[in-house]
Amino acid sequence: MAQEKFTFQAEVSKLLDIVAHSLYSHKEIFLRELISNASDACDRLRYAALTDAALTGGDADFKITLSVDKKANTLTVTDNGDGMNRDDLTEVLGTIARSGTQAFVDQMAASTKDTGKKKGKDAKGGDDMALIGQFGVGFYSTFMVADKVEVLTRKAGDKKAWQWSSDGKGEFTIDEAERDARGTDVILYLDKKEKEYLDPARIEHIVKQHSDHIGIPIILKGDGGEDGDKTLNTASALWTRPKKDITSEQYTEFYHHAAHAFDDPWMTLHNSVEGVLSYTNLLFIPSTQPFDLFHPDRKAQVKLYVKRVFITDDCEGLMPPYLRFMRGIVDSEDLPLNISREMFQHNPQLTKIRSGLSKRIMGELKKKANKKPEEYADFWNNFGAVLKEGLYEEPENREKILGLARFKSTTQDGWTSLEDYASRMKDGQEVIYYISGEDADAIAASPHLEGFKAKGVEVLLMTDPVDDFWLPSVGEFEGKAFKSAARVGADLDKVEDVDKDKKKDAKKDKAGKAIEPLLAQFKVVLGEAVKDVCASERLTESPVCLVTSEGDMDARLEKMLKQNRQAGMPDLTPRVLEVNPGHALIKRLAKRAKASDGKDSLIADAAHLLLDQARIIEGETVVDPKAFSRRLSAVMESGLKV
Numbered sequence: 001m002a003q004e005k006f007t008f009q010a011e012v013s014k015l016l017d018i019v020a021h022s023l024y025s026h027k028e029i030f031l032r033e034l035i036s037n038a039s040d041a042c043d044r045l046r047y048a049a050l051t052d053a054a055l056t057g058g059d060a061d062f063k064i065t066l067s068v069d070k071k072a073n074t075l076t077v078t079d080n081g082d083g084m085n086r087d088d089l090t091e092v093l094g095t096i097a098r099s100g101t102q103a104f105v106d107q108m109a110a111s112t113k114d115t116g117k118k119k120g121k122d123a124k125g126g127d128d129m130a131l132i133g134q135f136g137v138g139f140y141s142t143f144m145v146a147d148k149v150e151v152l153t154r155k156a157g158d159k160k161a162w163q164w165s166s167d168g169k170g171e172f173t174i175d176e177a178e179r180d181a182r183g184t185d186v187i188l189y190l191d192k193k194e195k196e197y198l199d200p201a202r203i204e205h206i207v208k209q210h211s212d213h214i215g216i217p218i219i220l221k222g223d224g225g226e227d228g229d230k231t232l233n234t235a236s237a238l239w240t241r242p243k244k245d246i247t248s249e250q251y252t253e254f255y256h257h258a259a260h261a262f263d264d265p266w267m268t269l270h271n272s273v274e275g276v277l278s279y280t281n282l283l284f285i286p287s288t289q290p291f292d293l294f295h296p297d298r299k300a301q302v303k304l305y306v307k308r309v310f311i312t313d314d315c316e317g318l319m320p321p322y323l324r325f326m327r328g329i330v331d332s333e334d335l336p337l338n339i340s341r342e343m344f345q346h347n348p349q350l351t352k353i354r355s356g357l358s359k360r361i362m363g364e365l366k367k368k369a370n371k372k373p374e375e376y377a378d379f380w381n382n383f384g385a386v387l388k389e390g391l392y393e394e395p396e397n398r399e400k401i402l403g404l405a406r407f408k409s410t411t412q413d414g415w416t417s418l419e420d421y422a423s424r425m426k427d428g429q430e431v432i433y434y435i436s437g438e439d440a441d442a443i444a445a446s447p448h449l450e451g452f453k454a455k456g457v458e459v460l461l462m463t464d465p466v467d468d469f470w471l472p473s474v475g476e477f478e479g480k481a482f483k484s485a486a487r488v489g490a491d492l493d494k495v496e497d498v499d500k501d502k503k504k505d506a507k508k509d510k511a512g513k514a515i516e517p518l519l520a521q522f523k524v525v526l527g528e529a530v531k532d533v534c535a536s537e538r539l540t541e542s543p544v545c546l547v548t549s550e551g552d553m554d555a556r557l558e559k560m561l562k563q564n565r566q567a568g569m570p571d572l573t574p575r576v577l578e579v580n581p582g583h584a585l586i587k588r589l590a591k592r593a594k595a596s597d598g599k600d601s602l603i604a605d606a607a608h609l610l611l612d613q614a615r616i617i618e619g620e621t622v623v624d625p626k627a628f629s630r631r632l633s634a635v636m637e638s639g640l641k642v
């Protein structure tokens, strides 16, 4: 069969370009990546052999071998793992399969485009370099040190072998080949400047530093054949070793390998549980947001092992979705080895492990939140929005999650907890006030909050889309209801005034009475466009604002739902227009309304303009721009007549 030529998927070419031009200072990580892949390949085959023993063909002695050929200038990484067939090769070594990698490349490509030059070439392009370092590029990192890479591989169970070859410049080839047994050789033809990777001492150092946690032997072939072979790593699963023998570097390297991640873990949880159920967990919380945190195709990321045998890295039942930022492994002693992956999903033992893990994770988060609030803030910035999904997904953990939740507020810098909010509540204040919207600064400046500011009442700013979903279902925290400041009847009058002044209240009532004719005329003019028009208690500066009726859906939630639905949806549910009786403009309009017969066109125009104004402040668009500009001109003109 003749050689076949392929071009890399456009994204891979972009990635390779970034790799080739990077001044990445830790080029040696290519070896860690290859060893990590070889170890994964052995893990996969060990699992497959549980149900099809023939696959290992009598060789279940998994290992990774490194060999150098100084004459040929090559470094070869060999494994007896599951190997690849022709389709695997074109699929996984020609494309970018993982959505995270895809997002990373898009981001890198966008950032190089922005500046109009290749940031990667720029010695000061520290940001991008940090990104590559954080992200890693897996197999493609080999092109940092090699001008040519060959992959000779035979899939377990197949007779045919294949050779993949590329210089990393846009194309690769695939040929039929010969290989004695299953497994893979990755042969790097090292760049002239990268000869250090032929040096056994250097290789040993790199393996010790980055790959000691790998559970199978990594053997460096000596010059003198078998005798000179040397095992470079400890070769036992890291999580089975005593905690005191594990360095934080080893934990970090393990995290890189298990999570395919490249940042440092923010938290490491290594525990063994013994009892009715026995298992060990070595879990990590990343210090940066994975790229696919909100990607619809994201997969579960905690690997399941049973008695040291890797089972799956896609085990949905192991971690609840609101803890999907967790990485690492769980190794069970009790789950049966020989059942299919699908059957794990609904296994009662797994469900118990899951709830045990959730409890532990939340316990550790609580400790951190209490002891190191600043570090906790980093966690909350990254994953708070995800954790809050648990508020409606898992009611049994609701109290715990509410305790862990942090919010921005109108009176505090940084994050605040609900407990702290409660301790600052004013006399007479019975509920926890919040306002929701996309942008904290914008909602903090919303007219809805004027009365709250005047009374010194703190309002929480809910800016994550998920807030609009959990708030209606959660309802309260420690007996105190959550109440939107953008709703009718915020009960603000129950909260005691800073200066209790009965006369002021009487004055307010009088002002309210004085605008009644105006409100009545507004109601007639605006008709169906509003649910009601009433005098406002909350407004101190703005003339009007829109509030949601008790029982109606929150305006922001409704907007979000509408965006996700097809065209032809009715308009938003009409809201209540609140009018500020103390505002100079409203007072004048009220006077005019009293004198008019209800057919004053200026009042009609003003009603529509004020409603539009209230919508604009909410970040909405004017419903009828033509009518809006006609009315605006009319009102301005009448002002000039005086």
Ligand code: ADP
Binding pocket: 033, 037, 038, 041, 079, 081, 082, 083, 084, 092, 093, 137, 138, 139, 140, 184, 260
């Ligand atoms: P990742 O390991 O994060 O999936 P890589 O770029 O490191 O990404 O590897 C891409 C894919 O190539 C792997 O997921 C695997 O399917 C395949 N692969 C790489 N090396 C080997 C190997 N030694 N044996 C079998 N498959 C491999």
Ligand code: MG
Binding pocket: 033, 036, 037, 138, 139
């Ligand atoms: Mg990899």
